[in-house]
Amino acid sequence: MGILEVQNVNKRFGGLQALDDVNLNxxxxxxxxxxxxxxxxxxxxxxxxVGRLTPDTGTVMFNGQSLIGRKPHEINQMGVSRVFxxxxxxxxxxxxxxxxxxxxxxRDGAFKLSPFAAVKAESAVRDHAEDMLGQVGMLEKRxxxxxxxxxxxxxxxxxxxCLAQDPKLLLLDExxxxxxxxxxxxxxxxxxxxxxxxxxxxxxxxxDMHVVFSLADRISVLAQGHVIxxxxxxxxxxxxxVREAYLGDAHE
Amino acid sequence: MFGSKFSDRTTLTLFIIVVALVPLLAAxxxxxxxxxMQFFAxxxxxxxxxxxxxxxxGYLSFGHAAFLGMGSYSxxxxxxxxxxxxxxxxxxxVLIAGVFALVIGFISLRRSGIYFSILTLAFAQMSYKxxxxxxxxxxxxxxxxxxxxxxxxILDGARESGQLPSPTxxxxxxxATNNITxxxxxVQLNVGYFFSAAFLVLAFWIxxxxxxxxxxLMLKAVKTNQNRLNYTGVNTRxxxxxxxxxxxxxxxxxxxxxxxMDPLAGAERMVWTASGEVVLMTILGGAGTLLGPVIGASxxxxxxxxxSKFNEVIVHGWFDFLPEGLANGLxxxxxxxxxxxxxxxLGLVFMLVVTFLPGGLVEGAxxxxxxxxxxxxxxxxxxxxxxxxGGKTTAAE
Numbered sequence: 001m002g003i004l005e006v007q008n009v010n011k012r013f014g015g016l017q018a019l020d021d022v023n024l025n026x027x028x029x030x031x032x033x034x035x036x037x038x039x040x041x042x043x044x045x046x047x048x049x050v051g052r053l054t055p056d057t058g059t060v061m062f063n064g065q066s067l068i069g070r071k072p073h074e075i076n077q078m079g080v081s082r083v084f085x086x087x088x089x090x091x092x093x094x095x096x097x098x099x100x101x102x103x104x105x106x107r108d109g110a111f112k113l114s115p116f117a118a119v120k121a122e123s124a125v126r127d128h129a130e131d132m133l134g135q136v137g138m139l140e141k142r143x144x145x146x147x148x149x150x151x152x153x154x155x156x157x158x159x160x161x162c163l164a165q166d167p168k169l170l171l172l173d174e175x176x177x178x179x180x181x182x183x184x185x186x187x188x189x190x191x192x193x194x195x196x197x198x199x200x201x202x203x204x205x206x207x208d209m210h211v212v213f214s215l216a217d218r219i220s221v222l223a224q225g226h227v228i229x230x231x232x233x234x235x236x237x238x239x240x241x242v243r244e245a246y247l248g249d250a251h252e
Numbered sequence: 253m254f255g256s257k258f259s260d261r262t263t264l265t266l267f268i269i270v271v272a273l274v275p276l277l278a279a280x281x282x283x284x285x286x287x288x289m290q291f292f293a294x295x296x297x298x299x300x301x302x303x304x305x306x307x308x309x310g311y312l313s314f315g316h317a318a319f320l321g322m323g324s325y326s327x328x329x330x331x332x333x334x335x336x337x338x339x340x341x342x343x344x345x346v347l348i349a350g351v352f353a354l355v356i357g358f359i360s361l362r363r364s365g366i367y368f369s370i371l372t373l374a375f376a377q378m379s380y381k382x383x384x385x386x387x388x389x390x391x392x393x394x395x396x397x398x399x400x401x402x403x404x405x406i407l408d409g410a411r412e413s414g415q416l417p418s419p420t421x422x423x424x425x426x427x428a429t430n431n432i433t434x435x436x437x438x439v440q441l442n443v444g445y446f447f448s449a450a451f452l453v454l455a456f457w458i459x460x461x462x463x464x465x466x467x468x469l470m471l472k473a474v475k476t477n478q479n480r481l482n483y484t485g486v487n488t489r490x491x492x493x494x495x496x497x498x499x500x501x502x503x504x505x506x507x508x509x510x511x512x513m514d515p516l517a518g519a520e521r522m523v524w525t526a527s528g529e530v531v532l533m534t535i536l537g538g539a540g541t542l543l544g545p546v547i548g549a550s551x552x553x554x555x556x557x558x559x560s561k562f563n564e565v566i567v568h569g570w571f572d573f574l575p576e577g578l579a580n581g582l583x584x585x586x587x588x589x590x591x592x593x594x595x596x597x598l599g600l601v602f603m604l605v606v607t608f609l610p611g612g613l614v615e616g617a618x619x620x621x622x623x624x625x626x627x628x629x630x631x632x633x634x635x636x637x638x639x640x641x642g643g644k645t646t647a648a649e
Contacts, residue, residue: 076482081484112467116461
């Protein structure tokens with residue numbers, strides 16, 4: 001049984017069948033990549049996992065519990081974190097504060113009224129946050145305002161924020177989009193290192209095949225809202241269906 | 253914020269000293285009379301509370317005067333029914349405002365941005381209109397809620413004749429004023445002011461704790477990226493509601509204190525311009541900063557008291573040394589900005605501050621401080637760098 005099981009998920013926007021009977025089984029502690037041409041429904045699928053969208057029909061089970069109808073914060077508290085396509089961070093706050101927030105959310109749950117506690121006095125939470133910043137190599141920048149950072153740094157910060165929650169499942173929406181090759185390779189190394197050192201499952205949406213084939217244990221190919229192939233990376237490259245999905249798109 | 257230079261304890265100590273010295277400091281400005289000083293403290297509390305909602309979460313309420321009015325009505329009812337002691341009156345003010353804030357906040361916070369502002373404005377205007385119409389038995393309509401000799405006052409007993417009683421703190425009359433002469437100045441030590449000032453210090457201290465708490469950090473996170481916060485496992489609704497209720501209770505306390513200083517309550521306290529005033533105070537002083545709202549409230553109340561007293565005759569007096577025609581012309585222009593037209597001045601100042609000092613007067617003070625500090629350490633480049641970074645770090649606080 002996989003950590004994330006998606007069965008017969010359909011989602012329609014007006015006349016567009018965005019997701020057409022999607023089935024997906026993500027094994028625990030693996031890196032599962034979802035690839036496919038533009039408009040294939042990859043982001044829609046991800047949105048169904050985190051509570052932003054509700055599928056019209058079908059089931060999404062995480063660790064044996066249904067995610068359908070749950071709010072984003074509830075799903076997150078179950079152990080599902082997400083890195084967005086454009087980094088979603090707290091731009092007005094310092095880098096350390098950015099990581100303190102998920103650290104508190106991990107410890108205190110969805111809501112805790114503690115107006116008289118002092119952030120300064122919470123040394124355990126602070127150490128945890130600084131540890132996370134150290135893991136992505138940003139500790140020395142901790143007092144910078146987040147909005148002043150480069151895009152690559154914002155992505156690394158968002159990664160640290162997600163890791164601070166110690167998620168069981170981390171969803172990555174194009175983690176290297178718009179990155180230079182050197183940054184992309186650094187991100188691949190970072191993700192590999194995380195995958196090796198933690199009990200964590202990744203679901204990665206990615207366009208960059210270099211990233212996909214460096215990381216993925218298993219790949220699902222999505223085209224027109226439907227999973228056309230799910231297989232090991234070495235079998236994907238030569239698969240005629242995959243070639244058709246990509247090249248057929250290009251010929252239109 | 254000054255927090256970059258001083259520790260919180262130092263800031264609080266300085267704050268207490270300044271608040272205690274207001275009767276002396278305000279005397280040379282002609283602002284050392286009880287009614288105005290009480291306004292400094294009470295509207296300071298109102299603005300500090302408003303800032304906990306607006307400054308931290310970014311939710312702009314346009315109806316906070318409703319809670320101020322409810323606080324005043326509650327306090328006066330307590331004076332009428334129970335006792336002239338201010339303590340039960342203030343407790344009821346805070347509770348009633350808190351309960352109404354819970355209900356209004358619960359509904360209004362389902363929306364954000366402009367829709368939230370409109371909803372709070374609608375609730376406040378509704379309260380205002382209701383106070384004039386259906387609720388007249390409670391609010392006494394246009395006349396306003398006042399004390400009467402034959403009020404029951406269960407604890408004190410009704411008075412047969414004589415003067416109306418005034419609010420007291422266990423026998424200490426709120427209106428009692430001790431006039432002393434200090435450094436050749438006539439200093440008025442008013443019980444009501446020091447009583448309100450004690451609450452101002454308490455309000456400031458609580459706000460400071462909230463700013464530095466994990467709870468406050470979550471509120472700041474709501475302001476900068478509520479979406480991310482939801483995907484970080486945080487349920488933002490109870491956080492914003494808690495901030496709304498806390499700031500509503502601050503407003504209730506301020507309203508209650510207004511009634512303690514002068515035991516009457518009128519619906520005009522809830523009108524929408526009163527709600528707008530606290531927005532101005534907070535932004536003028538510096539939204540999201542600790543001291544800003546207090547400074548903004550004092551500046552506006554001071555300007556209101558001073559500018560609205562000037563008239564054409566006084567203004568003409570300033571220009572007497574000029575040729576007659578020029579003096580008349582200047583008087584004609586300047587007189588538009590004083591007296592009843594003092595809001596024109598306020599509007600101009602507000603425009604200038606928002607345009608050139610988005611962080612409010614506090615940011616202005618910090619810029620001056622940085623400028624002076626930089627000149628002092630011209631050679632020490634490294635220190636300059638850390639100063640700049642320090643400024644950046646605290647800019648968002």
